[in-house]
Every structure is written in C-alpha cells, then in structure tokens.
Amino acid sequence: MSLIVAPDPTWPAQAKAEADRWTDSDVYGLIEVHHIGSTAVPGLPAKPIIDLIPVFESEAAMDTARLTIEALGFEWLGEFGLPGRRYCRADDAETGKRRVQAHCYVKGSDEITRHIAFRDALRANAALRAGYAAIKGKCAALHPGDMHGYGDCKSDWVQKVEAHAINALATKETS
Template sequence: MSKNEDQTNWPVWATESIEIADPDSMWLEKGKQEEKQLYELLSPFGIGQVIHIGSTSVPNLPAKPIIDIMADVDSFERITDISALLSSYDWHYVPPHLDNKDWRRFFVKVKNDKRVAHLHLMLKGEKRWEKQLLFRDKLRDDPQLVFEYARLKSNLAKEFNLDREAYTDAKTKFVNLVLRS
C-alpha cells in the first residue's frame, strides 16, 4: 500500500513484515481451493478465469505463505458489490488510491491478523495477465531459475523486511530478465 498514507490506523496485516517460508506442498492445494471458491462466488459478476499465480504456485520455491490468485473481469463497475460479497469471506478491499496500481483491484484475505491470500482482479485483456502466467510457468520449468529467485527473495526480504513495495520493486529486474529469456 502507498507509503504516502498515514499508517497509524491501518490494520495489523497491512504493515506486517515480510517472511519467506520454506516450500509447502499444501500451497498448490490451497491455491486450488481459493480458485474454486472465488470462481463460485464471483462468476455472477462476469469473472472468467481464476488462476493461482505467484511463488506459492511454483513447487519447491520458498515464498511468503500467501496464496496469490488472479481473476479477470469485463469491468470494475461492480467492484462495490464484489467487495461487499468478499468481505463476508474475510477478504479486505484495498482501494486503488492505497494500492497504487490502477490496472487492478486488490483484495487481501486475512485470518488471525495475517495475510493468507491476495486477489488481483484485472480487466480481461490486461497485458500483465499473460506476463504473470509466463513468469510462473518459466519458474515451474526451470529448477535453476527457482534457485536463483529463492536466493534473491531471501536477500530482499532481509533488506526490505518492513517495506513490501520496495521488496516487490527490487524483484522487478529479475522478473523482466526471466520474461525476456
């Protein structure tokens, strides 16, 4: 979330530290469960695909233990209705002015004051959609990339432990190199 915002009234999960966990074989199953539930909940809103992405979708990759899901939608016009429905399932809407990414609508699923999942809701045709899948699939296909990415993430988590945006930004060079290869 935006560093320009006053964080004094933010919930605990919004400013939690970055912790990289050892790979967990259950992450793929949890991803499938989140995909299924989100598709069932959101299909009446025109949601098409719901896909597990991010590090937890790559076997043997250490990660923040947060399941990242992306879903596509025709428009953001019904985001208020989507947010109201998802709030009943422990999802918290992070509005674009806090998220600083106008190309998506972002939700965080919280259990016991900890993030357990993210939902990246994107418009159909968003160019980042294919990039997310390509990056995930390249990692899945190359154990050496998994090793390199794991080492990078571990170092960055130590360096930017309390700054999620800086942590994510610092991974961008690696991600772009993988996408170009």
C-alpha cells in the same frame, strides 16, 4: 524475521480452495481465477500468502462483484495504486496474518499475461527457479521485515525474467 518461508506443498491446494470459493459464490462477471506468485511454483520459497488473479469480463463487472467479494471475507482496496486492477486481501481471523491477495483484472490485461508468463517460466526451468530462490533469499536477508525493501531488491531480476518470458510467449504464439 524473514519474509519468506520454506516451500509448502499445500499452497496449490490452498489456492484451489480459495479459487473454488470465488467460483462457487457466483462472483459477478468472474471468468476464471489463476494462482500466481511464488506459492504457485512448486519448491520455491515464498511469503506464505496465496496470490490470485481473478479474471473478469469488464471493469464494471469487477466493481459490481465488490459486495460478493467482501462477503467472502476480503477487504476491497480498489485500484490500490495500479490502474485497472482491483486489489482485495483476506487475513486469517485468528492470527491476523495475511493469507490471500487477489489482484483482479479484466480479461486480456497485459498484467495477467505478465504474471502467468513469469510463473510458467519458473515452473518450467529448474535453473531459473534456483536463481530466483537465491535472489529472494539474499533480498530477505538484506531487508528482514521490510516488504517494500524486499520487493525493490528483487525487482530488476524479476523484470528481466518477465520480459524474457513474455517475449518467448509472443514468439511461440506467432510461430
């Protein structure tokens, strides 16, 4: 079973609806919510899971917001291996399949910059998108059903593109 599926043109609308649920619920300390990952890049095959980065004013605000986030149907897993992050996930009640992952960070986090720079680089460059689609397809074929193997397989490519995208962003900001 492949981990990735053909692009779904409804992914951005799904992400917006979920982000709106967060903002409409007055999640304490929430500043904004970004749609990231492959589902945020039109035309890119992806795991059919919406990735969001909710941005908070402080770590204390993230932790205070926990009960509200859980009331939205998310499982709260805390840092879940990444210091400074609060990871939450929501599964479809009927199928049990993951539908949304929220990677919460404090405003100004380098992780926010990294994810958005990567997303924006893919959105802006058709050749880069095609290259990433090819890497994703190869890794999914090599590691069917193995999320960790799939992630490890594409990791070097992603890290190189992220570094280039962050460098380009920094250069643009200083000029």
